[in-house]
Amino acid sequence: MANLRFALVCGGVLACGAACAAGQNTPSDVPPVIDVHVHAMDESFPGGGPMCPNEAKFLASDPKTKEAPFGWDVENCTPKLYPSAKGxxxxxxxxxxxxxxxxxxxxxxxxxxxxxxDAMPGRVIPGTSFTAGMGTGRVPLDKLRQEFTSGGFKVMGEIGLQYEGLSPSDMSVDQYFALAEELDIPVAIHMGTGGSGRANITTPKFRGSAGNPLLLEDLLARHPKLRVQVMHAGYPMIDNMLTLLQANSHVYVDVAGLIWSYPLSEVNRYIQRLVDAGFEDRVMFGTDQMEWPKLMAYSISIIQNADYLTPEQKRDILYNNAARFLRLDQKAK
Known part of the structure; x- marks a missing residue:
């Protein structure tokens, strides 16, 4: 089914039709999408390669052997997602x-x-954070203030405290969230999944427990006007995620990473729980876009082909919810 979805989106599910493949469509023919979670890469990861999305399982490993940095099962799929050529x-x-x-x-x-x-004017909403890489230090508060007041940045993220084993409510970083609240800047916080099935090998400071969505409660109590984007929708802690959403109406989630990193039935089950629980207006589309250019189209197709979503819910997830969260001056699409 994953392969069928990818073929469909490339062939026309996104209202492209045959003209899309012929290059005859203009963006005005295609309903707009907001991807709230993209990384500013310009090259592939060293040693990166083709990838099958929605792989079926994560594999155990033996510490007596040379353990792969990724835990996904190696599968065959058609088509695979390929990195771009160099440059x-x-x-x-x-x-x-x-x-x-x-x-x-x-x-x-x-x-x-x-x-x-510079490469795509009008299509990029700039975001940056105080975590200068995964646990590699802090951006000075004054520099961050400058980036958001005069540097044009609009979102504070990705905040990867979980990779340091830190709660987002830890007081050592509270000054940054205070700045975001003062400047009315939304924050995007990594919570939930991480480590590609090998966090114990590749990112030893990572703690699954630090991705518990309920760890945001103290932060939100201190900063009641803060708008928060819970990246990866706090997967797999759905009950705690729903508890947080019910108690805090300024919290949204994105489905980035989750949408292609896990078995498709699991992805759909998780998104459906969020929607069925009444939070369809706070689920935002995202990819966690990295080295595979076709990942974005593939991820959109997951939402477009979800039979448990109405057409209105699909448009809300793909566009309207993010437009509201980001306060874009655009009418619902």
């Missing part, structure tokens, strides 16, 4: 985002995000 990723992403009519929140350092803005 071509940004060009490929520009073409995909134009074809799919995507505007993206792009996270990274100032130079990396600016490169994306």
């Amino acid at each position: 071509e990723y940004l060009k490929d992403m520009k073409a995909e985002m134009e074809r799919l009519n995507v505007t993206a929140v792009v996270f990274g350092d100032e130079a990396g995000v600016k490169k994306w803005q």
Whole structure:
């Protein structure tokens, strides 16, 4: 089914039809999409390669052997998602985002995000954070203030405290969230899944427990006007995620990473729980877009082909909820 979905989205599910493949469509023909979780990469990961999305399982490993950095089962699928050729990723992403009519929140350092803005004007909402990489230090508060007051940045993220084993409510980082509340900047916090099935091997400071969505409660109590995007929807802690959403109406989730990293039935079950529980207006589309240009189209197809979502719910997830969260001056689509 995953392969069928990918074929459909490339062949026309996104209202492209045959003209899409012929390059005859313009973005105005395609309903707009907001991807709230993209990384400002311009090259593939070292050693990266083809990937089958929605792989069936994570494998155990033996510490006496040479353990792979990724725990996904190695599968065959058609088509696989392939990285761009060297030096071509940004060009490929520009073409995909134009074809799919995507505007993206792009996270990274100032130079990396600016490169994306220059490559695709009008399609990039810039985001940056105080975590300068996964546990590699803190951006000075004054520098971050400058980036959001005069540097053009609009979202504070990706905040990867879980990779440091830290709760988002830890007082050592509270000054940054206070700044976001003061400047009315939404924050995007990594919570839930991580480590690609090998966190114990590749990211030893990562703690699954630090991704518990309920750890946000003290932070939200201190900063009641803070708008929070829980990245990865706190997967797999659905009950705690629903508890947080019920108690805090300023909290939204994105389905990035989750949408392609786990078996498709599990992905759909998790998103359906969020919607069936009454939070359809706070689920936002995201990819966690990295080195595979076709990942964005594939991820959109998961939402487009979800038989448990109404057409209105699909448009809300793909566009309207994010437009509201980000306070974009755009009417519902």
